[in-house]
Each structure stands twice: as structure tokens, then as C-alpha cells.
Amino acid sequence: MSTLLLVLSPVACRKEAAAPSPEYEQAHQRFSKLYAQQLDRAYLDPQMEDIEAQLERVPSESLDAQSARELLQRIRDGRKRMESSQEETEAAVASARQYDDFPSSPREESPAPPPPPAAPAPVDAGAPDAGSSQGPGEGTPASELSSGYQGCFRRGESINVTGRGMRESWELADRFSCRQAYPRFANQLVLVEDGRVLSVLAKSLTRLVPTGPDGGPAAPDAGP
Known part of the structure; x- marks a missing residue:
């Protein structure tokens, strides 16, 4: 009787190599473009949330799984840092506004200067003298020569x-x-002449001329 021996040889299972993730490639490109435009401000951009969602969909067995986790952590740390910086800035601005709105302490007003001394009351010089202060002129009434001008005309x-x-x-x-x-x-x-001043002339212009036909006493003459 013959015996049939079955020799079972182990079958080796070949494991496929990990493949790159299209989700990571797209997320990485979008992140690089957005960061180049806005630098650290990109962490606060709403588009960054879509990039995070893509990175979270990268399979754990993917060749890019580790890189996806690192980029995802970088985005979250950057957002946290920028939000903290933004809060500090807003707090500083609010504090500055509060300081500006706070009423300043009243300043001590310097005492008002004393009022100037009252001007002395004018001395009553009595009724004004008749005649102009410039003296008589052509047409001045002759009566003013005797009654006015401080009695200075004779x-x-x-x-x-x-x-x-x-x-x-x-x-x-x-x-x-x-x-x-x-x-x-x-x-x-x-x-x-006729009760009014005719003219004012220098004494040196008068001259003596005979007034009588017989050559009698001469009288001062005012000339032509």
C-alpha cells in the first residue's frame, strides 16, 4: 500500500508598498500658495479649514500620512499663535481707547489778572472858548475876535x-x-470887512501911503 504524502509548502504573502496620497498633495499645494500670499495671517483664513479637512482624510497607511499629520499640527499651532496675538492687539487697542475716553484731571486755573485801574474822570474845563482852536480864518465873525480865542486878539x-x-x-x-x-x-x-474876517496877512506886507489930497497924515496901507 502506497502512502501519498502531501507536502504543504507555506505561501508567502507579499505586502504592497504604501502609495502617496492625492489628498495630501492637493492640501500641501493649497497651503503653500495661501501662505505665500498672506504669511502667518494665512492661519486665520477660512480656506485653511478646508485644507485641514483634506489632511484629515489622508489614509494612515499612505506614504504621506506622517507629513500630513505634521502639516496639520503646524496649521493648528499657527492658528493658535495668531489668535493669541490678535487678542493681545485688540486688548491693547481697547485699553488705549479707554485711556483716551477717561476724563483728565482738572487743571488748576491760574487766577484771573486784576482789572485795570479805572481811568480818572475827565476834569471839567468849563464851557469851551468861543472860536476855533486854530484861530480866526476868512469868514469868521468879527465878534469872536473880542469874545473868543482866550482873549488873545486885540x-x-x-x-x-x-x-x-x-x-x-x-x-x-x-x-x-x-x-x-x-x-x-x-x-x-x-x-x-462887513463884520467878518476878510483875510489874514503878514504885517511886513503893509506899507504907508498918503491918504489926503494935500499930503496929510499917512496911514498904513495893505497894498493892492
């Missing part, structure tokens, strides 16, 4: 005005106060 000799006849004259009184008040009338004569 009646002089009558003057024979050529073509007009004898006219009364007035001159400045020889007093210091009068010469000081009306200096321009020194050595001047004020001629009067």
Missing part, C-alpha cells in the same frame, strides 16, 4: 486897503500864552 490900527478903503485890523496880543496857543498869528494882521 484891536489894531485901521488899515487902508487899496480899492476897499479903511478896514479895521486885529493882531495877536503880546502874551506868552497867546503866542503858544496861536503861533501862526505872530506878526500877522487880521483884516475885518
Whole structure:
């Protein structure tokens, strides 16, 4: 009787090599592009959440599984760091605004300067003297020569005005106060005609001419 021996040889199982993950490739490309545009601000971009979701779908047996986990952790750490920095910035801004809105302490106002002394009341000099302070002029009433101008004009000799006849004259009184008040009338004569001042002329312009046909007494003449 023959015996059939079956020799069972072990069958070796061949394990397939791990393959790269398309999910990781896409997520890595999107991350690189977004970070190049915004740098660390990219961690707060809403698109980063989609990239995280892609990385979480990378199979654990994939060739890129370890890289996917590292990139996922980098994104989460970066977001946490940026959120913390953003909170600190907002707190600093709020504190600065609160300081600006806080009312400042009232300043001590310097005392007001004393009011200026009251001006002395004007001294009443009495009623103004008749006549202009500049002295008589052409057309001034002759009555003012005697009643006004501080009494500084006195009646002089009558003057024979050529073509007009004898006219009364007035001159400045020889007093210091009068010469000081009306200096321009020194050595001047004020001629009067019909109750008003006719003209003011220098005494040096008058000359003596005979007034009578017989060569009688001469009288001062005012010239032509």
C-alpha cells in the first residue's frame, strides 16, 4: 500500500508598498500658495479649514500620512499663535481707547489778572472858548475876535486897503500864552470887512501911503 504524502509548502504573502496620497498633495499645494500670499495671517483664513479637512482624510497607511499629520499640527499651532496675538492687539487697542475716553484731571486755573485801574474822570474845563482852536480864518465873525480865542486878539490900527478903503485890523496880543496857543498869528494882521474876517496877512506886507489930497497924515496901507 502506497502512502501519498502531501507536502504543504507555506505561501508567502507579499505586502504592497504604501502609495502617496492625492489628498495630501492637493492640501500641501493649497497651503503653500495661501501662505505665500498672506504669511502667518494665512492661519486665520477660512480656506485653511478646508485644507485641514483634506489632511484629515489622508489614509494612515499612505506614504504621506506622517507629513500630513505634521502639516496639520503646524496649521493648528499657527492658528493658535495668531489668535493669541490678535487678542493681545485688540486688548491693547481697547485699553488705549479707554485711556483716551477717561476724563483728565482738572487743571488748576491760574487766577484771573486784576482789572485795570479805572481811568480818572475827565476834569471839567468849563464851557469851551468861543472860536476855533486854530484861530480866526476868512469868514469868521468879527465878534469872536473880542469874545473868543482866550482873549488873545486885540484891536489894531485901521488899515487902508487899496480899492476897499479903511478896514479895521486885529493882531495877536503880546502874551506868552497867546503866542503858544496861536503861533501862526505872530506878526500877522487880521483884516475885518462887513463884520467878518476878510483875510489874514503878514504885517511886513503893509506899507504907508498918503491918504489926503494935500499930503496929510499917512496911514498904513495893505497894498493892492
